[in-house]
Amino acid sequence: MTFSDEMRGEIQGAITGRILRVDLSSGSITTDSTEQYAKRWIGGQMLNSWLLLSETPPGTRWSDPGAPLIFGAGALGGTLVPSACRTSVDTINVFSGGKGSANMGGNFGPMLKFAGFDHIVLKGKAERPTYLWVHDGRAELRDAASLWGMTISETELALRRELGSRTLAVAAIGPAGEHKVKGACIVNTGGKVAGGSGVGCVMGDKNLKAIVVDGDGVVELADPERFMAAVDVARRKIDASPYSKAMRSEGLVVQCYLAEHTKEYPDGFATVRNAQEEWWPPEKREELCGRRAGVPSHMQKIFGCISCPISCMPYMRIDSGKYAGMHAQGYWCNAVLWSQKTDTTDPKASLAGDLLCNDLGLDGDNTHVPIAWAFEAYEKGLLTKADTDGLALEWGDGDVVVELIRKIAYRDGFGDFLADGVVAAAAKLGHGSETFATSLMGQDTLDPFRVAPGWGLGVATSPVAGRHLRGAVYPAFTTGPHDQVWDDYGYDPAIPEAVFWMLRTKQVEDALGVCNYTSSYLAAYAVENADLAEELSAAMGVEVTAEELLWRGQRGYNLEKAFNTIHTGWERAANYPPVRFFDEPITQGPYAGRVCDRAAWDKMLDRFYELHGWDKATSLQTREVLSALAMDDVAEMIAATGKLKEATVARGGGA
């Protein structure tokens, strides 16, 4: 079934209708209408993707003044839709030159709408440190000289004091963004992070320290009664989720990584010692994640983002030892993987490293990959203390990891060597260190590939380069389509379908600004596309179904793919895991001997491209599929670069 380019109906609610456009070079501030784009691209990440694609001339680099940095609140942000709190930040990926995208929870997006805007498009570069103050339909650029050099928490506090508002939301960069560390992130609401793609690096390059949003605006509803009925249905599904109760009592994220909860967070999901292994002994897991003395024992309370009925973010405090006194929101499931990367079992060092990343404005994935790579180079004798400012990079030494995090954020000494990502560091070091630099399309990748192919496929094909939130599925029953089962550990033919469903659904969630923790992913795993369709229809006044939303999700994914085709040279070869995962088998644990199977990957990719309607030999998009998706204008943009295929052609075998 096909649908039309624009959603049916008249937009009468959900969005504010205004986009803020800021030229940081000239200081000019203008507004634009959201409505002209929203009927095609809904909002949030998808609308951001369209703005980025249509306003970035080919050849633009992330560091050019013309590079756009776009913030977008989800279409349902600011409403009572469960967990409709997400904000998407989109720009050119500093690692790859392709699509850059990072997504954050917190209160920023909803407060942006109460401040009167759905999106902010920033271009140009400010001459001196600047921050943007957006409130009640107005915006002004203000001097940030006194904020420059501050950490995230210091910045937020200083801005609250300066602006005198209790409700404002701050999205800021830390020292890492100021120093243009490639793995720099943007943080809001005291620890909710837009990480990956180097979005904080781009913000720092633009001399923009922070964006502050606040206001007394109203998010209207097209059909209030119908809308609240839809919200109630979604809330009941979340309440009925078998995971909800435990999550609410103990914190969702902590539930995911408690040592004894291996079913929710299965084994075989680790990249130990820079991905030499994909299994971690249970006693190490107990030391890091034990309820009594591990990281969970430091939890003081739990915070939720605006409108979230499950809540995931623990507020942590370290009371003793070297890091006594550190306290903040933090410690994500990913932090366990970060620790495994360097074989760190010390819960205090692991927690301190995570809180420090948040406060200095570093994405954890992009920071721990180069650190683990350096540890391995040190193990192999390619790096010595003479290179590392005297630090001994020995597996399991979490204190050294914490020190390296600080050094990277400030580009201090050896930190500067690691601050441009693992690909750049390995190119500088050479001597075969490239083979254990785990990256995809130029960006460091944290993820495991050997044990769970559904996860690996989603990561390897991600249009935002080696990240797991564009389709990765694992394990079944807590990710992917609700009614589909597959073998998580084998090359099940159902896996490409599950990934194809997941990536379209993720685009929908990111456009609506709904957190995948209540819907398609881990955690509650409760709200379905049909619920989102009803909520969007009632709030906005359009009329969409679950089927149409999935179709629109496919359009969103194709926007990101198109950006990559136009701005990079990636084809099929870019979608295979890093070589280490093909060449070096796991040696320990239940999955010993496992290695990525190239023939199986060939088949998975064939099927994946087939589902997309892309050319199998090159992975490039076809006029046929873009036309069926009512994206003829995008097809023309690709055609101008000579990389548009007309129609899919039959192709046998592997790469």
Add this chain to the structure above:
Amino acid sequence: MSTFAEKEHLSPFADVKQPAYDAKALHIEQCRACQCCMLACSYHHRRAFSPAFSSISVTRNNQNGIVQWSIDSTCDDCVGEDEHLCAKYCAYGVLTIAASPAAAPGGGEAR
């Protein structure tokens, strides 16, 4: 001896019904600062969402993790609703209210 008239003279709000809302029902230590109550309250007042039209304010101090919750005089005890919306949309048991909202004047239709 105090008469009704005198009482009214002392306070112009003397016969305005005070919310059933009871501070004793607030388990603030369970609050996650998700602001669902704040949003739901603005829905009651405006059939739309806005912090400005909510009787409830929830702020959190990211520096020390402390949440502050307050309700102001614009609370009308969810008159006309089937239940108190702040309590209905609190997933964490922070708000528990025993009494039902009063019917709206003129037939109990929601505003």
